[in-house]
Amino acid sequence: MHLAKLIRPLRNSLVPMLLAMAALATPSDAPAEWRQITPGLTLEFPRDHGAHRDTQTEWWYLTGQLESADGRRFGFQFTIFRRGLAAGPINDDSSPLRARQVLAGHFALTDVASGRTHFVERLRRMGSPLASAADDDLDLTVENWSLRRSEEDRLELRASDLAAGIGLQLDLVPTKPLVLHGKDGYSAKGSQPGNASAYSSWTRLASSGTIRIGNETLAVNGEAWFDHEFGTSVLEPGVVGWDWFGLQLADGSDLMLFVLRREDGIAPKTAAGTLVTADGKVQALAGEDFSVEAKSTWLSPQSGASYPASWSISVPSADLAFEVVPVVADCELRSAGSTDVVYWEGPVELRELSTRSGEQAPSQSTRLGRGYAELTGYAGTMQGRF
Numbered sequence: 001m002h003l004a005k006l007i008r009p010l011r012n013s014l015v016p017m018l019l020a021m022a023a024l025a026t027p028s029d030a031p032a033e034w035r036q037i038t039p040g041l042t043l044e045f046p047r048d049h050g051a052h053r054d055t056q057t058e059w060w061y062l063t064g065q066l067e068s069a070d071g072r073r074f075g076f077q078f079t080i081f082r083r084g085l086a087a088g089p090i091n092d093d094s095s096p097l098r099a100r101q102v103l104a105g106h107f108a109l110t111d112v113a114s115g116r117t118h119f120v121e122r123l124r125r126m127g128s129p130l131a132s133a134a135d136d137d138l139d140l141t142v143e144n145w146s147l148r149r150s151e152e153d154r155l156e157l158r159a160s161d162l163a164a165g166i167g168l169q170l171d172l173v174p175t176k177p178l179v180l181h182g183k184d185g186y187s188a189k190g191s192q193p194g195n196a197s198a199y200s201s202w203t204r205l206a207s208s209g210t211i212r213i214g215n216e217t218l219a220v221n222g223e224a225w226f227d228h229e230f231g232t233s234v235l236e237p238g239v240v241g242w243d244w245f246g247l248q249l250a251d252g253s254d255l256m257l258f259v260l261r262r263e264d265g266i267a268p269k270t271a272a273g274t275l276v277t278a279d280g281k282v283q284a285l286a287g288e289d290f291s292v293e294a295k296s297t298w299l300s301p302q303s304g305a306s307y308p309a310s311w312s313i314s315v316p317s318a319d320l321a322f323e324v325v326p327v328v329a330d331c332e333l334r335s336a337g338s339t340d341v342v343y344w345e346g347p348v349e350l351r352e353l354s355t356r357s358g359e360q361a362p363s364q365s366t367r368l369g370r371g372y373a374e375l376t377g378y379a380g381t382m383q384g385r386f
Contacts, residue, residue: 033087036194037231041186043198045178049138049149049228051082052198053101056232058082060140060147062157062172063246063372064207064224065327065347074211074220075110075327075347076168077372078159080140080147081339082126082133082230101126103133104338105142107159109166110328110346111213117331117346118213120161121338138228153178155205155226160212167212172205172224176280179203181256182272183284187229189260190236190270197231203246203254203276223248225372238262239270241377243292243308245324247350249369252278255315257285259292261377275318283318290315295323300332300344305379307332307344312353322350322368332379342379347372 035054052058062078081104105122122142124131132141138149145159153174160167179201181187187199205224210217225246240263247255257273271287294308309329314321331346350369 034084034232036233037186037196037198038193039183039186041184041198043180043185043200046137046149047135048198048200050135051133052230053082053084053135054087055230056084056087058230059228060138061227061229062147062155062224063345063347064205064222065370065372066207066211066220066222068211068218068220072218073112073327074213075108075112075331075372076211076224077106077108077333077345078145078147078157078168079106080104080133080142080145081106103131103140103142104335105145105159106333106335106338107145107161107166107168108331108333108345109168109211109213110331112327112347115328115330117328117333118164118166119333119335120164120166121335123338153202155202157209165212165214167217168209170207170209170224172207172226174202174226175204175206176202176254176276179256179274179276179282181274181284187272188270189231190239192236194233195236197229199227199229201228201246201256201274202226203256204248223370225254235260236270238264241375244374245292245313245348245371246373247324247348247369247371249320249350250367251369253318255320255371257290257292257313259287273315275315285315289317298326298329300330300379302332302334303342303379305332305342307375307378321353323353324348324350324371324373326373341376344375344378345372 034056059079059081064076066074083102086100103124103126108117108119110117124142130143140147148156155172157170181199185198185200186196188196203225207224208221211220239260242258242260244258254276260270273285273290275283275285291314293312295310295312297306298309299306311324313324327347327349332344334342348371349367
């Protein structure tokens with residue numbers, strides 16, 4: 001009997017139990033022991049690349065676009081989420097089998113030529129042989145998936161799924177210094193000081209390695225973006241989700257933007273961003289410093305959710321104005337076996353703004369850059385999850 005046949009029933013039996021425990025430990029009910037992210041944050045590296053078990057929620061994110069020698073294009077997303085279920089020190093009489101922290105993994109691979117997004121997920125109790133996160137550096141493992149930092153901030157990503165027929169092995173080298181978003185890494189997500197995360201990124205990493213898709217293994221190169229966030233309470237009452245963009249412009253600059261959306265659609269909306277110039281200079285952006293306007297929609301045939309499908313984005317102070325368009329329409333990810341969240345995450349292109357109604361999209365020769373977009377809260381609220 002194959003080992004995979006033994007592991008799959010075990011994983012399926014764990015999912016309802018772990019999801020139920022996570023639901024009981026929502027931010028609104030979080031015990032006082034969970035650390036809040038407040039102003040005056042001081043981050044130290046490499047220590048703060050590691051896990052922060054005293055906060056309730058954390059994630060390490062890699063997204064990027066890759067190309068093979070024959071011109072085939074791919075987008076990828078690899079994420080490991082950590083969720084705290086029980087705060088405070090372990091009692092002497094506590095069962096060693098009690099789940100206090102869980103790790104969930106999401107791995108998506110978008111094949112541009114076929115227009116198809118492949119998605120697989122993992123969920124494991126942290127501290128078991130199959131799930132670990134170092135406290136002093138970036139060193140993550142969920143089953144046969146791993147993400148590690150080595151000397152000179154080089155990252156190594158390894159992920160594969162035999163059943164889905166996809167795999168990714170990448171070596172990633174930052175071409176710019178680490179960016180601390182907001183004020184020294186303090187990224188406010190609302191008016192209350194505790195509604196915030198600690199947020200750092202490598203906004204541009206030279207990436208090389210191999211992709212396995214079906215029976216093919218292809219050498220690929222490209223660029224990627226790394227995010228790391230942790231905190232305890234993030235979304236204020238009435239906020240259902242967010243739109244996030246990590247964009248790498250052709251002129252060498254990078255742009256991160258996020259907009260939190262209210263359930264009633266009425267302002268104020270919390271929004272912020274960061275502009276990183278080609279030479280690595282960092283400029284924090286407040287909500288009034290940029291605009292993000294949805295121009296069209298895409299209806300998911302699976303969830304029935306309606307997502308924005310193109311945007312016009314402008315940053316007047318940097319003389320930036322462009323259109324953002326998904327490379328593949330259907331990048332909806334449904335994670336019923338791990339985080340139980342439905343969201344859209346996929347590769348996008350930056351193009352010149354259309355000047356006339358109904359004008360065809362510019363050709364690829366006018367691309368102004370590439371990146372990734374993440375859209376949450378369209379297929380169900382994110383309240384009680386982050």
